[in-house]
Amino acid sequence: MPNYPASGPHSHRHTLSVLVENRPGVLARVSGLFARRAFNINSLSVSPTERPDISRITVTADVDDVPLEQIIKQLNKLLHVLKIVELDADNTVDRELVLVKVAATAQTRSDILEIVQTFRVRVVDMHPESLVIEATGSGAKLDSLLSLLGDYGVIELVRSGSVALSRGPKALSEKVVGSEITGR
Amino acid sequence: MALPTPLQAFSAVPKSPTSQSQPTQGEPMTGAQALVRTLDDLGIMDVFGLPGGAILPVYDALYEEAKFRFVLVRHEQAAGHMAEGYAIATGKVGVCIVTSGPGATNMITAIADANMDSVPMIVITGQVGVNAIGTDAFQEADIVGATYPMVKHSYLVTQAQDIPRVLAEAHYIATTGRPGPVLVDLTKTAQTGMMQYSWPQRLILPGYNPTTQAHGRVIEQAAKLFSTSYRPVLYVGGGAIRSKASAQVQALTKLTNAPVATTLTARGIIPERDEHCLGMLGMHGTIAATGAVQQCDLLVAIGARFDDRVTGSLPDFAPSARVIHIDIDPAEIGKNRAPDVPIVGDVATVLDALIEQIQQDQQTNGAPDIDAWWQQIRAWKQDYPTTYEESPDGSLAPQWVVRELSNRAADDTIWVAGVGQHQMWASQFIDFNRPNSWLSSAGAGTMGYGLPAAIGAAVSAQRDKMDGEREHPVWLIDGDGSFQMTSEELATAFFERTPVKIALLNNSVFGMVRQWQTLFYDKHYSHTNLFDGEVGKADAQAPTFAGAGQPDYTQATDNQEIIDVPDFVKLAEAYGCVGMRAFTKEEAIACINRANEINDRPVLIDFRVWKDAMVWPMVAAGQSNSTVNYRPGIQPLKAHSEHKEG
Numbered sequence: 001m002p003n004y005p006a007s008g009p010h011s012h013r014h015t016l017s018v019l020v021e022n023r024p025g026v027l028a029r030v031s032g033l034f035a036r037r038a039f040n041i042n043s044l045s046v047s048p049t050e051r052p053d054i055s056r057i058t059v060t061a062d063v064d065d066v067p068l069e070q071i072i073k074q075l076n077k078l079l080h081v082l083k084i085v086e087l088d089a090d091n092t093v094d095r096e097l098v099l100v101k102v103a104a105t106a107q108t109r110s111d112i113l114e115i116v117q118t119f120r121v122r123v124v125d126m127h128p129e130s131l132v133i134e135a136t137g138s139g140a141k142l143d144s145l146l147s148l149l150g151d152y153g154v155i156e157l158v159r160s161g162s163v164a165l166s167r168g169p170k171a172l173s174e175k176v177v178g179s180e181i182t183g184r
Numbered sequence: 185m186a187l188p189t190p191l192q193a194f195s196a197v198p199k200s201p202t203s204q205s206q207p208t209q210g211e212p213m214t215g216a217q218a219l220v221r222t223l224d225d226l227g228i229m230d231v232f233g234l235p236g237g238a239i240l241p242v243y244d245a246l247y248e249e250a251k252f253r254f255v256l257v258r259h260e261q262a263a264g265h266m267a268e269g270y271a272i273a274t275g276k277v278g279v280c281i282v283t284s285g286p287g288a289t290n291m292i293t294a295i296a297d298a299n300m301d302s303v304p305m306i307v308i309t310g311q312v313g314v315n316a317i318g319t320d321a322f323q324e325a326d327i328v329g330a331t332y333p334m335v336k337h338s339y340l341v342t343q344a345q346d347i348p349r350v351l352a353e354a355h356y357i358a359t360t361g362r363p364g365p366v367l368v369d370l371t372k373t374a375q376t377g378m379m380q381y382s383w384p385q386r387l388i389l390p391g392y393n394p395t396t397q398a399h400g401r402v403i404e405q406a407a408k409l410f411s412t413s414y415r416p417v418l419y420v421g422g423g424a425i426r427s428k429a430s431a432q433v434q435a436l437t438k439l440t441n442a443p444v445a446t447t448l449t450a451r452g453i454i455p456e457r458d459e460h461c462l463g464m465l466g467m468h469g470t471i472a473a474t475g476a477v478q479q480c481d482l483l484v485a486i487g488a489r490f491d492d493r494v495t496g497s498l499p500d501f502a503p504s505a506r507v508i509h510i511d512i513d514p515a516e517i518g519k520n521r522a523p524d525v526p527i528v529g530d531v532a533t534v535l536d537a538l539i540e541q542i543q544q545d546q547q548t549n550g551a552p553d554i555d556a557w558w559q560q561i562r563a564w565k566q567d568y569p570t571t572y573e574e575s576p577d578g579s580l581a582p583q584w585v586v587r588e589l590s591n592r593a594a595d596d597t598i599w600v601a602g603v604g605q606h607q608m609w610a611s612q613f614i615d616f617n618r619p620n621s622w623l624s625s626a627g628a629g630t631m632g633y634g635l636p637a638a639i640g641a642a643v644s645a646q647r648d649k650m651d652g653e654r655e656h657p658v659w660l661i662d663g664d665g666s667f668q669m670t671s672e673e674l675a676t677a678f679f680e681r682t683p684v685k686i687a688l689l690n691n692s693v694f695g696m697v698r699q700w701q702t703l704f705y706d707k708h709y710s711h712t713n714l715f716d717g718e719v720g721k722a723d724a725q726a727p728t729f730a731g732a733g734q735p736d737y738t739q740a741t742d743n744q745e746i747i748d749v750p751d752f753v754k755l756a757e758a759y760g761c762v763g764m765r766a767f768t769k770e771e772a773i774a775c776i777n778r779a780n781e782i783n784d785r786p787v788l789i790d791f792r793v794w795k796d797a798m799v800w801p802m803v804a805a806g807q808s809n810s811t812v813n814y815r816p817g818i819q820p821l822k823a824h825s826e827h828k829e830g
Contacts, residue, residue, distance in 0.1 A: 020391075021391065024340075025329075025340070036333050070515065077513070082390055082391045
C-alpha cells in the first residue's frame with residue numbers, strides 16, 4: 001500500500017484544482033506537503049479567482065492512483081484548503097503559456113515565422129539575432145512547437161504551468177460551503 | 185479593496201494591512217491582556233511556559249490578571265511535554281507560552297511529539313514586531329514556517345484585534361476532530377496593540393469540518409462482518425483514548441466476545457485483569473495479542489493507524505483478515521492497509537452505533553460461536569505469558585522492579601514512561617486499569633518526555649484534587665539515558681510541589697540501542713555506555729545506606745571516589761528532592777514503600793538494574809509479525825504460518 005515516492009515510471013498525468021483561502025503562507029503549506037510526501041509535481045500555478053477570498057492552485061503531476069488519493073486526503077486536512085477536484089481530462093479546458101527566445105538569423109527567420117503562423121502563436125519581440133515567441137495552448141501543442149523551434153536554437157524559455165477550468169456553466173467555488181470568508 | 189497579487193501567497197506577512205473596520209464594541213485593552221483574558225474565557229486552568237523578550241508583554245499581563253495557574257519550566261521543550269502530559273491525563277487541551285527564536289525552536293520536538301500522538305495542545309510563541317519580521321532580528325525565527333510539517337494548524341498574529349478569535353479557533357481545532365498541536369505565533373506588535381475585547385468569538389473556519397458520525401451503510405456492513413466472523417479481534421489505538429471511548433470498547437468486547445489487542449498508546453482502555461485484554465501487540469507485543477491479530481479473520485482497527493511498530497512487514501500483517509477501520513481522520517483510512525469497511529468518524533460515536541446494530545443482528549441471528557478461537561488464544565496466553573529472566577549478576581531485573589512498582593502502587597496511579605527499554609517494560613508489566621492513566625511518547629519516541637509529562641500529569645492530579653477527587657499519585661518509570669535529557673525539570677517539580685515519584689531503571693547504558701547492537705550489530709556497543717550506574721554490581725552496599733539495615737534517606741552521599749556520573753541521588757538532593765538508591769530486592773522494596781509514603785516533594789529512586797536485560801518478545805524491524813521471538817530462537821507463530829503455506 002504505501003507507495004513512496006508517489007511518482008513512479010508508470011504513473012498517469014493528473015490535474016488537480018485546489019481552492020484555497022487567499023491568505024499568506026497557503027502556498028508554502030501546500031507545496032511543503034507535496035515535498036514531505038515525496039509527491040513530484042509537474043507544474044503548479046496559483047492565482048486569485050472570481051472571489052477575492054479564494055485562490056486557485058492548479059497542480060499537474062504524474063502519479064499513481066493510490067498515492068494520489070492519499071495526497072488529496074492530506075491536502076484536505078490543511079485548514080486553508082477549501083475544495084479539491086481532480087479534473088477529468090475529457091471535460092476540461094487546460095491552457096499553458098510559454099515565452100521562448102529563439103536564435104534567428106537572416107537565413108532562418110522566415111522559416112521560424114512560418115512555424116509561428118502555422119501554430120497561430122505570436123512574435124512579441126524581434127532582434128537581428130533573436131525572436132521572442134508567445135504561445136498559449138495545451139501542453140501537447142506547446143511541446144510540439146518547442147521541439148520544432150529547438151532546431152533553430154532556443155536561447156531561453158519559460159512556461160507558466162497549466163491552468164484549467166471544467167467545461168459547462170458550473171463553478172468550482174459554488175461547492176465551497178458558506179458564503180464569502182470575511183472578518184479576518 | 186485592491187486584489188492581492190498571487191505572489192502574496194509566498195510571503196508569510198501581508199504586504200499591506202487589511203482594511204478591516206475596527207470594532208467599536210467591547211472592552212479596550214492590549215493584545216497581551218486580551219490573550220490572558222481569552223485563555224480564562226476558554227476555561228484554561230493551567231499553563232506551562234518560560235518568558236523571554238518577545239513575549240514579555242504577555243508575561244506582564246499574566247502577572248496581575250491571570251486566573252489560571254502558571255507553571256514555570258526550565259527549558260521550553262519541557263513546557264511542551266508538560267502540556268502533553270496534562271492534556272492526556274485530563275483529556276483537555278494543554279497550553280504553553282514561550283518566547284520567540286530559540287524559545288520557539290526548543291518547542292519543535294514537543295510539537296512533533298504531540299502531532300504524532302494526536303495530543304491537543306496550543307503553543308503560543310512570541311515573535312518580533314511586524315516591521316522586524318524577515319530582517320533576521322534578534323531572536324527571530326520563522327517558527328510558523330519551521331513547524332508546517334508537524335502542526336495541525338498554525339497562526340501568525342499581526343493584529344491585537346485578532347487574538348481572541350485566533351485563540352478560540354486554535355482551541356477548537358486542537359480539541360476537535362483528530363486532536364493535535366496548534367501554534368499561535370504572536371508578534372510583539374499584536375501583543376502591545378490596543379483592541380476591543382468581546383466574548384464569545386465567531387470562528388471563521390470554512391475549511392474545517394471534521395466528520396464525527398459514520399455515513400452511509402458502513403455500520404450495517406461492519407455489523408455483518410461481525411456476524412460472519414469466527415476469529416475476530418479488536419485492535420485498539422490511541423484514538424479510542426482521545427475519543428474517551430473506554431466504555432464503548434469494553435461494551436463491544438463484552439457483546440461480541442472479541443479479544444482486545446491494544447497499541448502502546450491505548451494501554452488501560454480495558455483493564456488488564458479483563459480476560460479479553462491480550463495486552464500490547466506489535467514489535468514488543470505479547471504472543472497472544474500479536475498472534476491473535478496475525479491469525480484473525482476480522483480485524484477491527486479502532487482509532488489506530490497501522491504504525492510500522494505495530495504491523496511489522498505490512499504485506500504480512502494480518503494476512504487473512506478482513507478489516508474494519510474506524511478513525512476520525514480520513515487520511516488514515518487506507519494509508520497503510522486497505523480496509524473492507526472504512527468508517528470515518530469519532531470512535532465513541534461510531535462504536536455506540538455499531539454496538540446497537542450488532543445487538544439487533546444478534547437478536548435475529550444469534551452470535552457466531554468463537555469458542556475454538558478462544559481456545560487458541562488461551563493456549564497462547566498460557567504457553568507464552570509475559571515473564572522475564574532474573575539477572576545473572578545479582579543486580580535487579582528491571583522487569584521485576586516494574587512489577588513491584590505496579591503491585592505496590594495505588595489503583596488510581598498515573599503511570600508515565602520515558603522512551604526506551606523501560607518504556608516497553610512499563611507497558612508490559614504494569615497492571616493498567618483505567619484509561620488516561622498511561623502517558624508515553626509513542627509515535628515520535630521522544631527521549632526526555634518522561635519527567636516533564638509526569639509533572640504535567642501531577643499538575644492535572646492537583647487540579648482534580650481541587651475538584652474533590654483524591655490526588656492521583658504519579659509514578660514515572662524512566663531510564664538513565666532518557667531521564668538525563670530533561671532532568672533539569674526536577675527544579676520545576678520541586679518548586680511547583682508536584683510530588684512525582686521517579687523510578688530510574690539505571691542500567692548504565694542506552695538500553696534499547698544496546699539491545700539492537702547486541703542483536704543486529706555484532707555487539708559493537710558504539711557510544712551506548714553512560715557510566716552512570718556501574719557501582720555496586722558486585723558489592724551490593726549502597727553508599728547512601730549509611731546505617732545498618734535502616735537506610736538514612738536524608739543523609740548525603742559520602743566522600744568516596746566518584747565513579748558514577750551523574751550521581752542521581754545527589755542530583756535529586758541538589759534539586760531539593762528525595763534521592764534513594766537500590767541494589768537489592770530488599771532495598772528496592774524499602775525504597776518503593778518509602779516513595780509511596782512521600783507526598784510533599786518529588787522522589788527519585790536509582791534502581792541499579794542488569795544492563796543486558798532485553799525486551800522480549802520482539803519482532804525484528806521490517807520482519808513479519810509471524811516471526812515474533814518470544815525468547816531468542818522461540819518463534820511460536822512461525823510454525824503455524826509455514827504450516828499454512830505448506
